[in-house]
Amino acid sequence: MRFSKKRLLIGLVAALTPIGLINYSTGQDAYADIQQLVSSVTGADGKNYSITNNLRADVLGRSEGTRKEWLLVWAGDENIADTVVPTVKGLPGNLSVDPAKLTQDVVNAAPGPDFLAVIDATKGSPTYGQVVNTATVGPLVENEPHHMQYIWHKGDKIFAGGLFTAATYVFDVAKLPELSLSGISLPTQTLSGSVPDAYWVLKDGTAYGTYMGGPVVPGPYVYENGQVSIGNGFGGSPGSLIRFDEKGVPLSQSPATTPGGEDPSCVNLPTIVEPTCANPHGIQAREDLNRLITSDYLEPRNIILDPVKITDPGLRRPTVRIWDISDRDNPKVASVSYLPTGPRANPEDPIRNENKGLMETTVTNRPEHRGAFVQSMVGGAIFYTPDITAAKPEWREVFDDTTAATQLGYGQFPAGADGGGWLQTSLDDRFLYKAVIGRPAGSYGATDKGSPGYIVSLDIQELLASGNSPQCSIDSIDEIANGGQEADCPAIAGIQQIDGGPHWGTLDNFELGADGYYHETDQARRIASSNYFVGRSGINGDHRVCIIDVGSEGELTLDETFRDENSKQPCVAFNRKSWPHGDFGNAKPHSQLFVVADEDVR
């Protein structure tokens, strides 16, 4: 039988069509044209630490004319699915597909690397939403990538922490989409604290980081300022504030606790001689005021030796610390405020009081403002003080999350424990943004229907205009669900429900100018959110990164053009089989930043 070219072609089509059909069905998404570039440094332990860029030449090779804006996402490999995940659905002729067992099978894989993903965030770009590079870190695995700084400015390095490795990575982003590693701080260099949480970069390029847990070795720790505190070890108390240079070398390590111990209601496990609530989590600074603020969340170890016994309420911190950073290398705690419990407070069940678990804080930005906000992850409320330079700052509750949940149609009561996370003032001080994960149904019993996840925008102009005499105070049951009655109370300007557990967000502080370059702006028109908290602790999220458009009056709408390149659905999914660095499966995106390469920003 003689085969003509035509017949051969038809035969090939016939043979390949079924394979294509199945590939379509199973959603294969491998990357082919990858350029690897390695950047490494020598750590304090003499070992080599590196990042490996995995740049997609197929995407980056396109010439579009428009300069690029990038979204950098600090993500961890999800260990349960860190390899090729057979997403084969039940095929007619396959007898072996067993999704439950497949999930078990992938556990066999070796741990995958954690990475900083570089996503095209240039609105209107044909590759908008595509992952163009994954810079994997090594050799440490299971870092549990957590926070970076809150916002990025031209010239800044990126400081990124590993919750479980207690390491701080410093990335150079000047040549995006390629990254390089500027340095790494290992736990042996930061003995004063453990469990790094978040960072604030100063104008000189150095950064402060909150180390939520105690000195790594129990017993007395002598700080550089001479203060001695007794700590109860890694993941315990008291935490510290550490300043890093642009290569991640610690410049100073300062105690978050005050000499002589703090209120006896501050519980520490194991018990230490001088009790302390000093477990700093959120951090922001006003360099012009020489003030830095940190919010205490909880003793990160939060050990549960008795699974039946309820966690001691005293482990969830109600405290805010304001630091005097006049001497950048010797920050001093200027005040420790114990926030009010709120109208929902229940003396018989204090664990969910509005002031419990102060996760995040944000400062106002304009020179005429001196206030700051704090939000409680467990308590589900927002607090405000008008002046962080005051010797004794006065804090008042100005918003209850129940109000936002009510607006979304959820009858959220009892409120609280809804997983409030990211808190950020707009750079022009008109709005306050907050991310809320949402509370699982049944948390408070069978009748608890849970609460939604969302990003909310609050109008705070009246509140800030009240100066040092704010009237807003959430102090009645009615104000819990309906908002504060006083005229200066924050009002909801916009709210975008996001299912899947939004914990973090960041503002897009860049705009493309008529000159073709990016310029920083205080009129952020976009927010990027991420749906992940800490999987091992119980709140996982669906691992999507979304962009929310911000209207001129603070209204929020999901950017449906920011789509996953595989599923074509809005939001970029970090649950996927393939990455530019390989088939390592699902990843956990904890925090993100809008960044522009040096040469593209003026």
Add this chain to the structure above:
Amino acid sequence: MIATLAQHGHGAAPVTGGTGEVVVRVLLLTASALVAGIGVLAPVSGPAGAARRVVTWTAAGVVVLVAVPAINQADMSVPVLAGHIVLVLLVPALLAKPPAMSLTGTALGVLVAVEATATHEGAALWLGLAHMAAAVAWLGAVAVVATAPGPAADRPATEDEPEPAIQRAADAGSDVERGTLVKRLAPLAVLAGVVVAGTGVLQANLAGAGFDVRLVDTAFGLVLLAKSLLLLGVGAIAVVAVRKRVPRGAFRFATAGLAAALGAGAVLAAVPVPVPLPATGVPLLRDVALGGAVTPILISPHRPGRNLVHVDGEGVLVGTDPARLTEVTSRPGTTGGWTTVDLPPGTSTLFVRKGEETQEVRLDTGTEKAPASATGVDGPECASFALGALLAGQEKPLTACPADALDGRDEESVRGLLSFLTGRGLGSVAVLSDSSPRAKQAEKLVQATGVPVVGVETGRADALVVLSGWAPAASELAKIGARQQKEAIFPHGVYLAPWLLNPPVITSVASVILPLRFNPHEQLPATYAQQVGARFAGEAATAAGYRGWLTGQTDSAKKAGDTVPALYTASLVSILPKEFQHHDGAGWLPNGTVVAVSGPLVTQGGNP
């Protein structure tokens, strides 16, 4: 043998669907393969006669009947199923157009082969594809021959058919005569048969099936045997048919036999692969199906006499006499359930029961005795070492246990720890030890430091040093952890010997510090920890297990995974309110972390 590789490949699983689902898919595969095979060979098998039309349409009808209801199944890929149905209907619809029918049949054959092997990788994938493609071709050839008319001489003229039938058929452009087809298709059939046989043997080998007693005393073995005999029978008919004329019934039998073999192969996908025979005298790791779940079971040392049996979970009874089984219980410092059984030399059977369900595990203990420490108070640590070695593919007898003596590497680590503590200027230490040779030797190192030693129960020492085995450490540390919630004791911390890196021990207190020769956050230790959790659900990653696992690694990995001792802290990092927490996950410390807090320790010279 469609989809046989589905569960033969590493890590794949037999189908969990019910018998009905298995029957449906076997019918679907067999009928689809038959349609595809007939379709592929259309250009060389001549115009189809009534018999081939009936067979092809009937097979296609069977496919549609069993496939259409599956569209509503939640896990079914609708595009693939729809494509499958379309192709299977197109083949008989194109009976009058052989070239088009062949292309459609090829597409259907490829689709069936890909479906059957879609979850496989590497060699298993390619073997499966080749096996399936050859089976389709062979089945098509036999079916085409079976449905062809016999020679004219076989069919005498009748009143209605005064001319020889074959002559009329040829005139009408109908079937090619059977003998002609046999000669025409014989090379293809022989090649396909060889490929089916060869790939089938390789598949069976890849699956771990061997020519042993499992061939006749397991369901998998019996089905495999039946399939092999059917294929041999069909092969024999083919060989005979090439050499001389055989009756038409023989080809029909061959078609049915080949289809049955194909079905048997598909059924194999739903039958558990028999586990390998136990390695004589080597710790044994097996899975047993109990209560709808797979329960891993470890028998250590798997030698004559007293043995430890370890399972994941509770409520499991084990023993060598089904009438006298012993229930596993928890042990301090360990996970899962444990008990001891006395095993005879040589082969025997361990009965494992949960509820009303009983499973059997083949044993072969050999004749050599194991050290007593393998089943004593430190037996679980020894078993963990054995499990680690098994995970790394090391099938070697247990000749010694970690607690038998202070290993040189552990001694170096303990010296380093004590050097660090003396450097902290401690006024006193408390030491928790036990009677094992290892603990006694380590205790002497503490005494050599000269640091005053006070009783553990006083809590007045600056630090606590724990040198005992897992069980006493876990029990005593739990008490100390409870005291630490109320009073500030051991303010300089709790320090453990390196062999106590074991989650049930280290989570007995809030946090501990211990000297390790590896960083759990690096690739090798993390890989071991994941493998333990994946293979033995609920099992903890331990220092002993890691050491056992390293024995099965390359020399470079052994070197990279066991370097110099440094201090590490092990602590829970929960950071969440309790209502959100559901402790899970594997790793070195679920819901926690193990992190380096010092550089390399001073282990030579100095003090001690």
